[in-house]
Amino acid sequence: MKYRWASATATVGAILGLAAAPAVAAPDEAIYIYGTPVRVAIAADGTAYLGNYGQGGGVFVVPSGGTRASHTISTGGHRTTGLALGADGALYVATADGTQSAVAVVPAGDAAAARTVSVPPGLHPLAAGPDGTVYVANPGGDTVSVIAPNGTAVDRTIKVGAGPAEIAVTKDGTAFVTSQTAGTVSVIPPGADTVSKTIELVSDTGTSQEPHGIAAGPDGTVYVATIKPSEIAVIKPGADTVAERIFVGGGPQDVATAPDGTLYVTSLLTRKLSVIRPHAKDVAGSIPTDGGPGHLAVAPDGSAIVISPATSLPGDGAVVRYFAAALAAASLGSTAATPAASVGSTAAPPSAAAASNPGTQPGAGTPSALPASFWYAVPVWAAAAVVALAVWILVKGRRRRAGLAGAAKRGSAL
Template sequence: MKYRWATFTAVSGAILSLAATPAVAAPQEAIYIYGTPVRVAIAADGTAYLGNYGQGGGVFVVPAGETRASRTISTGGHASTGLALGPDGTLYVATADGDQGAVGVIPAGDAAVARTIPVSAGLHPLAAGPDGTVYVANPEGDTVSVIAPSGTTVDRTIKVGAGPAEIAVTKDGTAFVTNQTAGSVSVIPAGADAVSKTIELVSDTGTSEEPHGIAAGPDGTVYVANIKSNDIAVINPGAGTVAERIFVEGGPQDVAAATDGTLYVTSLLTQKLSVIRPDATDVAGSLPTDGGPGHLAVAPDGSVIVISPGSSPGDGSVSRFDAAELAAASQGSTAAAPAASVEPTAAAPAANPAAEGTAAQPSADSWDTLPAVAGAVAAGVVGVAVWILVNGRRRKAGLPAPTRRGSGL
C-alpha cells in the first residue's frame, strides 16, 4: 500500500495457475453493496460501516446480522478511503478529492459528517486510540498525522519509514505503523511527537518483507502480516524485535485480532481466510474466500467480515463468515510447510481502488487496500503483475493518479 501497496511478484506458471483458480463455495454470507467498499469498521453493537470509494463516496451502514445497508452516510460526494471507530462510537472517515484530503467526523448515531479536518492529498488509512486520538497515515509523505481527541486540526505530524501502510493502536495508546516499502514497523508512544523505535522486517538480502496489515491483540501483542515472507510476525509488548513468526501461505495481506486473541488472516494468492488460535504457532484451519480477499474486521458476535475487491468493477464482494463456521474450520491444522518466499520482480501499485461506473449499478464490489493478482499464464514461467489498489482503480474512479510510490487505503 503506500500503499505502494506493494510490489508483488512474478511466479511460476504452476503456482499461478493454482493461485488464479476461483475459490470454491465458502461458508459465508454475502453483504450486498451498491458501490465500491474499500474499508470496514464494526461498532460494539455489531453495526458494520463500509467506506465507498466509488462514485458518490459515502459510508454504507449495515446493521448487525443484515445483508444490506440500511442507510448511507454522505461524505459530500468525496470518495472514502479510510475508516476508524473511536472509543465513544465516533466514526472517522478519510476522503479524497483531488489535491485535498480530509478526515470527516461523524458522532455516534449521527447521519452526517459533523465537521472535517483537512489533511494532505492521497489515500489515508486511519486508526483511533483508546483516548480518541486519531492517527492518519500519509503514504505520499512517509509520515503519520496525529489528531488529538475532539481536535479540529492536525495536532502534529511524525516522520516514519517509507511507505506507511496500516496502523494499529494498543490499549496503552501506543501506535504501530507498518512501513511496507522500508520493511519496518515504527513505534509511536501515546502523546509522543517522534518514533521511539523501529522494528526491522527485512530479508537476509536486505529487502523489505512487505509488512502490510497489522493488529493489536487484547494483551498488547502486535501481529504483522508480511506479504513477501509469507508469515505473521509476532511482537511482544514492549519489545523491539520480532519474537516469533507464524507461517501463512499465499502472501498474507491483512490480519485482525478477536477479543479472545484468535487471529484471522487474509491471503490473496491462495484466496483464503486463515484462523490462528490464541498462542498458537501455526494456522489451525482456513476457509476459501470469494475472490482475492483484503481488509477484514471481527464483529462482537465472533463473525468476520471480509472485503474481496475483485480485479475489475462489479466482480468484488463483501462477505460475512459465521463464528460457528470459523470455529469448525479451526479444528484441524491446514498449515503447509514454509516455502521459499517469492521475490517481486516488478514494482506495481498495491492498493488500487476501482470505482464503479455508476453508483446506481448493483454490485457487491469491494476494495481492499492490498495487491490483487492479475495473471497471464503461458508455457513455463510466467510473469504476473500483482495489483490492487491505487493507480488503476483511481483512474477508473476519475481521481488523479498518485505522483510517487502509490497511495493507500
C-alpha cells in the same frame, strides 16, 4: 389409529431435519453493496461500516446481521480511503478527491459528519486510540498526521518509514505503523512527537518483507502481515524485535484479532481466510473466500466480514460475512467448515460465546474432540434416526396384520 403415533413421530423427525439443515449448509452469506467497498469497521453493537472508494464515495451502514445497507453516510462525493471506530463509537472517515483529503468525524449513532479535518493529499489508512486520538498515514510524505481528541486540525506530524501502509493502536494508546516500502514498524508512544523505536522487517539481503496489515491483540501483542515471506510477525509488548513468526502462505494482506486473541488473516494469492488460535505457532485451519480477499473486521458475535475489492465495475467485488460456527470449526481443523462462499445464505449465526471460545464446544478439549460442524449436524442425524424408526414400526405392523389375516384364512379352510 393404532399407528398414528408412528406417523406423528415421522413428521416430527422430518421437521427436525428441515430445521437443522440451514445450520449445516451455510457457513457464510453475501452482503450486497453496489459500489467499491475497500474498508470495513464493525461497532460494538454489530453495525458494519463499509467505505466506498467508488464514484460518489460514502460509507454504507449495514445493521447487525443484515445483508444490505440501511443507509449511506455522505462524504460529499469524495472517495473513502480509510475507516476507524473510536472507543466512544465515533466513526472516523478518511476521504480523498484529487488534491483534497480530509478526515470526517461522525459521532456515534449519527448519519452525518459533525466536522472534518484537512490532511495532506493522498490515500489515508487511519486508526483511533482509546482516548480519541486519531493517527492518519500519509504514504506520499512518509509521515503520520496526529489529530488530538476533539481536534479540528492536525496537531502534529511524525516521520515514519517509507510507504506507511496500516496503523494499529494498543489499549495503552501506543501506535504501531507498518511501512511497506521500508520494511519497518514504527512505534509511537501516546502523546509523542517522534517515533520511539523502529522494528525492522527485512530479509537477509536487506530488502523489505513488505509489512502491510497490522492488529493489536487484547494483551498488547502486535501482529503484522508480511507479504513476501507470507508470515505473521509477532511483536511482544515492549519488544524491539520480532519474537516469532507464523507461516500463513499466499501473501497475507490483513490481520484482525478477536476478543479472545484468535487471529484471522486474509491471503490474496490463495484466496483464503486463515484462523490462528491464541498463542498458537501455526495456522489451525482456513476457509476459502469469494475472490482475492483484502481487509476484514471481526464482529462481537464472533463472525468476520471480508472484503474482496472490485476488479473493474462497481459491485464487481464481494463482501462476505463468515459465521462464527464456520470460523470455530476451522480453528479445530475441520474440513467440513471450508466450502466455497455461498451467496445470499440466510442462516443465523450461533452464539458469541461458542465462537469466541471454541473450547466450550461440546466435546472440545478432549482427545476425542469433534469439530463444531459435527454438533450442528447432530439434529439431522437424530431426525434421520426418528424417521427410520417410524418406518420400521409401520412395516413391522403391516407384516403382523398380514400374518394374522393369513392365519385366519387357513383356520376357516380347515
